[in-house]
Amino acid sequence: MTTHRSPRSTQRGITLIGLLSWTILIGFGGYLLVRVVPTISEVYTIQSVIERLAAAPASTVPEIRSAFDRQRSIDSTISSLTGADLDITKVNDRVVIGFAYEKEIPLFGPAFLLIKYAGRSK
Numbered sequence: 797m798t799t800h801r802s803p804r805s806t807q808r809g810i811t812l813i814g815l816l817s818w819t820i821l822i823g824f825g826g827y828l829l830v831r832v833v834p835t836i837s838e839v840y841t842i843q844s845v846i847e848r849l850a851a852a853p854a855s856t857v858p859e860i861r862s863a864f865d866r867q868r869s870i871d872s873t874i875s876s877l878t879g880a881d882l883d884i885t886k887v888n889d890r891v892v893i894g895f896a897y898e899k900e901i902p903l904f905g906p907a908f909l910l911i912k913y914a915g916r917s918k
Contacts, residue, residue: 850917
């Protein structure tokens with residue numbers, strides 16, 4: 797008499813430890829995303845404001861700084877930069893406005909994420 801054995805099938809799936817590991821990784825990634833996206837939005841807003849200011853008819857440096865500060869008071873997105881922080885130069889009769897700043901994002905406990913942003917008008 798021969799007994800018929802079914803071929804050993806390999807099990808597929810994820811273990812509980814694997815599931816918890818993936819959940820922690822995805823959760824931390826989501827947490828970072830929620831903390832970083834507002835700063836990215838801010839830098840795009842700053843970039844659009846300085847593009848608009850640089851394209852305006854010839855202005856003086858104090859006028860550009862005060863126009864940026866007025867826009868900053870209107871748009872609550874911009875909080876990391878003031879008109880005094882702008883680097884305003886003239887290149888070939890064209891106004892070029894640049895900016896650079898660092899943003900510290902508290903993560904947990906003593907851990908911070910430091911992001912350096914920089915840009916300039918075209």
